[in-house]
Amino acid sequence: MNEHQQTLWEFMRQQSDKLLMQTLQHVGLTFISLIIAVVIGLPLGIWITRRKSFSGIVLGTAGVLQTIPSIALLGFMIPLLGIGVKPAIVALLLYALLPIVRNTYTGITGVDTAVKEAALAMGMNKWQILFQVELPLAMPVILAGIRTATVINVGVATLASYIAAGGLGEFIFGGISLNNTNMILAGAIPAALLAILFDFLLSRLQYLNLRKIRTAAATLPVLLVILASFYFIPSAYGGKLKAGFTPEFMGRQDGNLGLESKYGLKVHPIVISDAVMYKAAYEKQLDVISGYSTDGRLKAYDLVVLDDDKKIFPPYYAAPIVREDALRRFPELEKTLNLLSGKITDSIMSDLNYRTDYLHQTPEKVAADFLRSQRLLKDSRNGSNGIVRIGSKIFGEQYILASIYTMLIKGNTDYDVSTKTGLGGTKICFDALNNNQIDLYPEYTGTGLLAILQSPSKTIDALTADKNKTYDYVAREFEKKYSIKWLEPIGFNNAYALMMREKQAKQLSIKTISDLKRYLESNQ
Amino acid sequence: MIKVEQLSKHFGSIKAVDGISFEVKDHEKLILLGTSGCGKTTTLKMINRLIEPTSGSIFIDGKNIYGRSPEILRRGIGYVLQNNGLFPHYTVAENITIVPQLLKWDSKRTEKRIAELLEKLHLSTDQLKAYPNELSGGQQQRVGLARALVADPPVLLMDEPFGALDNVTRSKIHAEFKALDELKQKTVIMVTHDVQEAFELGDCICLMDKGKIVQIGTPADLLFKPANHFVESFLKEQRLQLEFKAVRIKDIWTLLPQAKKGGDADLHADISVWSGMEKFKSQRADHLNITHGVETRSVGLEQLITAFYKYQNGQAHE
Numbered sequence: 001m002n003e004h005q006q007t008l009w010e011f012m013r014q015q016s017d018k019l020l021m022q023t024l025q026h027v028g029l030t031f032i033s034l035i036i037a038v039v040i041g042l043p044l045g046i047w048i049t050r051r052k053s054f055s056g057i058v059l060g061t062a063g064v065l066q067t068i069p070s071i072a073l074l075g076f077m078i079p080l081l082g083i084g085v086k087p088a089i090v091a092l093l094l095y096a097l098l099p100i101v102r103n104t105y106t107g108i109t110g111v112d113t114a115v116k117e118a119a120l121a122m123g124m125n126k127w128q129i130l131f132q133v134e135l136p137l138a139m140p141v142i143l144a145g146i147r148t149a150t151v152i153n154v155g156v157a158t159l160a161s162y163i164a165a166g167g168l169g170e171f172i173f174g175g176i177s178l179n180n181t182n183m184i185l186a187g188a189i190p191a192a193l194l195a196i197l198f199d200f201l202l203s204r205l206q207y208l209n210l211r212k213i214r215t216a217a218a219t220l221p222v223l224l225v226i227l228a229s230f231y232f233i234p235s236a237y238g239g240k241l242k243a244g245f246t247p248e249f250m251g252r253q254d255g256n257l258g259l260e261s262k263y264g265l266k267v268h269p270i271v272i273s274d275a276v277m278y279k280a281a282y283e284k285q286l287d288v289i290s291g292y293s294t295d296g297r298l299k300a301y302d303l304v305v306l307d308d309d310k311k312i313f314p315p316y317y318a319a320p321i322v323r324e325d326a327l328r329r330f331p332e333l334e335k336t337l338n339l340l341s342g343k344i345t346d347s348i349m350s351d352l353n354y355r356t357d358y359l360h361q362t363p364e365k366v367a368a369d370f371l372r373s374q375r376l377l378k379d380s381r382n383g384s385n386g387i388v389r390i391g392s393k394i395f396g397e398q399y400i401l402a403s404i405y406t407m408l409i410k411g412n413t414d415y416d417v418s419t420k421t422g423l424g425g426t427k428i429c430f431d432a433l434n435n436n437q438i439d440l441y442p443e444y445t446g447t448g449l450l451a452i453l454q455s456p457s458k459t460i461d462a463l464t465a466d467k468n469k470t471y472d473y474v475a476r477e478f479e480k481k482y483s484i485k486w487l488e489p490i491g492f493n494n495a496y497a498l499m500m501r502e503k504q505a506k507q508l509s510i511k512t513i514s515d516l517k518r519y520l521e522s523n524q
Numbered sequence: 525m526i527k528v529e530q531l532s533k534h535f536g537s538i539k540a541v542d543g544i545s546f547e548v549k550d551h552e553k554l555i556l557l558g559t560s561g562c563g564k565t566t567t568l569k570m571i572n573r574l575i576e577p578t579s580g581s582i583f584i585d586g587k588n589i590y591g592r593s594p595e596i597l598r599r600g601i602g603y604v605l606q607n608n609g610l611f612p613h614y615t616v617a618e619n620i621t622i623v624p625q626l627l628k629w630d631s632k633r634t635e636k637r638i639a640e641l642l643e644k645l646h647l648s649t650d651q652l653k654a655y656p657n658e659l660s661g662g663q664q665q666r667v668g669l670a671r672a673l674v675a676d677p678p679v680l681l682m683d684e685p686f687g688a689l690d691n692v693t694r695s696k697i698h699a700e701f702k703a704l705d706e707l708k709q710k711t712v713i714m715v716t717h718d719v720q721e722a723f724e725l726g727d728c729i730c731l732m733d734k735g736k737i738v739q740i741g742t743p744a745d746l747l748f749k750p751a752n753h754f755v756e757s758f759l760k761e762q763r764l765q766l767e768f769k770a771v772r773i774k775d776i777w778t779l780l781p782q783a784k785k786g787g788d789a790d791l792h793a794d795i796s797v798w799s800g801m802e803k804f805k806s807q808r809a810d811h812l813n814i815t816h817g818v819e820t821r822s823v824g825l826e827q828l829i830t831a832f833y834k835y836q837n838g839q840a841h842e
Contacts, residue, residue: 118609121572121681122623122671123599136613 011182018171023190025166028230029085030153030194033092035224037149041097042142045104046130055105062098070095070159075276078163083244083272083280088157088165095156096149103145107138140206146220147202154195158187161247162273164280168194170247170271177248177425240520241287243267246274249290253457254450254464255496256290258312265517278303287500288516292316294346294397294494296353304505305497307512314464316446316495317471318344320405324483326439330388332413334487337440339408341488343374349397349492356396363396367403378411385414391438392421393429397494401442426451434482444494448474448486467493525550525711526571526679531580533566540566542735543580548728553712555726557719563735564715568681571713572601584679599626602672602710606684608664610656616667617652623675634674641670644706662693673706680707682714686721698724719759723769724796731755743770748839768798771832777816779831780823790814797832801825 012019048055065073073094077087111134119133135142161169171187174180205220249255250271259265267288272280280286282301291298293305320337327334344352352370355361371377390405392398399421406417420438423429426447432438449455449463449470455477463470475486498513510516526548533541541563548554556564569575571582573594582589589597610619617638624634642649645666656664665685672680686694701707702725716722722729723743730740739751747763747770750756759766773780774793791803793816803812804825811822 112607112609112612114605114607114609115611117574118603118605119611119622121574121598121601121603121605121609123595123597123626124622125595128626133611137611 006182008182008185012186015171015186019186019190022166022168022170022187023194024230026154026157026168026191026194027227029088029092029157029160029165029167030150030198031224031228031230033089033157034096034146034150034153035221035228036089037093037096037100038146038224040093041100041145042104044097045101045142046108048101048105049108059098059102059105062101065094066098070156071162071275074159074163078276078279082283082285083163083165083276084270084285085165087163088160092153092156092160095152099145099148099152100142101145103141103148104138107141107145108134110141111137143202143206147199147206150198150202151195154191154198158191161271163276164244164270164272166271170250173273174247174251174271177246177251180251183251241267241516242285243269243288244272244277244280244286245269245290246277247271249496252450252496253460254312254314254446259498259513262310262312263513263517265513265520267520281499281501284501287504289499291497291499292494293497294349294353294492296350296355296357296396298350298499299354300358302502303499304502305499306505306510306516308495308497309512309514311465313496314446314449314460315467315470315493316444317467317489317491317493318401318442318444319471319489320401320440320487321433321443321448321478322440322485322487323433323436324479324485325436326388327485330386330413330415330439333388333409333415333440334485336408336412337405338488339376339412340404340490342491343376344370344491346492349494352400353397356400363399363403366400367407370400371404371407376411377407380407380410381412381414383410383414383416385416387416387418388440389438390417390419390421391423391429391432391441392419393426393441394422394424398442401490405440405442433484442490443486445470445474445486445489446495448478453477453481525552525585526713527583527586528567528571529581529583531567531570531582532578533563533570533575534578539735541570541577544732544735544737546730546737546740548711548713550711551709553707553714553725553727555722555729556713556715556732557717557722557726557729558732559717562732564717564732565683567732568683568713568715571679572598572603572681595626599623599675600677600679602675602677602680604665604668604672604680604682604685606687608656608668608688610664610668610671612656615653615655616647616659619656619667620671620674622671627675629675637674637676638670641674641706644704645670646700660693661689662697665689665697673710678709678711680710680712682712684715684717687716687718694721701725719766720762720769723766731758744775744839746770765798767836768801768832769796771797771835773797773800773814773828774816776828776831776835779834780814780821781827782821792816797828800828804828 044058048058070091073091074087077091081087081090115133115137116129119129124132157167158169158172160167161173168187168191171183172191175183175185175187245256250269251257256269272286274291277286277289278291278295278297278301281289281303291303297303298305322333322337352366355366356363368377388409390402392402402419402421406419409415409417420432423432423441429441430443430452433441445467449460453474459473463473471486471489478484478486498516500510505511508519510519528547529545530543531541531545532539532543544567546554556567558564566575570577571589573589611622620638620641621634624637638652639649642652647663647666647670651659651663656667659667668685686697689697698721714725726743728741729743729746731738731746733754739746739755741749743766746755747759747767750759772793773791773795776797777793790807790809790812791800791814793814800814811824813820813822
């Protein structure tokens, strides 16, 4: 890890081959889908000028497709087309369809009726009128539609990285998860430049005079095909086992980088969003994935965690972190929060997560059921002796913990509680705490060490093998730097983990990451 | 040449054209005249099948036009529109070449024909490479006419061809139109709502109202023998000028003084009295030599007008 602040330029130079590949993939994705959208959209647009009664349905449907949020559309594609290139292209093409169909329709219906009548009266047949009169005259409008579609596609293609189709989204979303501004910019700036560049080039095409547009319209397909061929399938496919890692995992020392340097494990992973990664593993699209050891989907999808025998994943023990002034203001708070100390093991947390994530029970119900089983559930005292503000990050486990703490405080003290759940990522949540917007939230030791303190790599190496040392270190540093106190750990360790389908792991007798490495090497 | 029988076109419950019949002879110029919505344009467009009739039939040269494919039919009929309908993405040359190309003429034949037409229509060869929007309205209309005439079709249909032009340009084009010998060989059906234009250009005028023909006949017939009150009131405005235009010098020949004079002929008696009067003005002449058949008479402006009034009185008493 670099200890001095790396500049964007250094980052881009260091990652130049990745950047180039992602850019080419991005351009390729954009234009493959664009070509298909033109091939479908242009005839469709022409057809509805002939069958006006269908124009409403066709344009309406294309309009509705446009309004589906991109992530949701990609999500719909997975059961149908799996992950990777195919669903990404289909999703992009659906977005590109509306501007192309609509502009073809508008362009052709907008051709001067006198001109069409003259063409007809001179004895041209309907195909001659289409190709010699209507399409050439509608071409500026059609090109404007293609231009809009291109710019939309350049933007939406960043999301393709969610489903392992590559593109500049890998940097963008990796950077967001890693709180690495350089990485975000290294993806976002080229994406923006691509959008501007293509928009500019197509605008030039659009304003060519009517005669030159004929040559332009002829060269356009050639150009599109060349650009589309930029895409080559991300290099994951072909190995014995297919691995898919989240963008965050890809860029972390305690993630793929550590796997490569400490284990010498080279799995050529594809990059994929954690929202679809578990399911993809379950559906055998992927064999090895990166995940969290307490994730509820582990249970839902019959996945097992591979043992980290060389200890590269630092411990992520969860504990509430609280502002010290809040502890002074609410004297009973510390005692109450510590009621949960040591009560939730990995398997219990995993089960609780399974209930919210997979059985879709509310966090409140899951929290109440858990407390009841531990005989900790008490009726609310409806206290009015001040309000404790509890925050949480935006995933199920944190919601459950926030609910549990709410019930504990209401049942055991005279304080009232207000919750601010769903506070984006670590940065947002911690900033809220540090700026006295909330009093406490559950945090993980590893996150404190790496993301918040951004400790130097030497320190990290020295600490990660031992969970207590890590805890002591972050507790000390937080107190010193932020006047924030780490209370007693809750018990579970939500660390990074490599996981596989249980059945496959057994079959190949892979239990540890070292086993995985041996298996891969023996077969290569 | 063109025979229309019991032609009707209904749009829903509206009878745009209601069972009309008429005939146009070879090389005749028939004007379909009437107010907006009288069915004149619908009638015209049924002749080249831009609109299919509800009932009735049309024959060109004795052949039913519904016996042929509409494309083939249309390639043999010139068509001129009010807003010229030139292809904006084609040069003038390309616009004119559309029909020859459809007819698969070789390029030599096309070029020769274009050169011939350009000269007749007072267009310069420099303009061949121009795009329609680079030309004036009058020039565009000439190109539209050239495009309609290039394949030398025997029939020409014109839908308000001069409607979009300003008055000065229009009267200039009217004059050229009448002088164009190319058109003398054509059977022309022209739609207009402009009474002056109808009287100036038509051999025969078909006045329509509410989808029916009110009266069909020569301009003089309409003026002096109106079929009913509608015809009379339709022509009431500018009646005097219309009469000058409707009456030709040969019609009043016998009423002109017989004074013979030497020298060349200035005018031919085929033209209207109106055109004769214009000639007096433009040449600032006291007397002009007018030829009718083998006879040439020297006539003064006043003598011409006196003869015209005598003729008019005669018509009224008939």
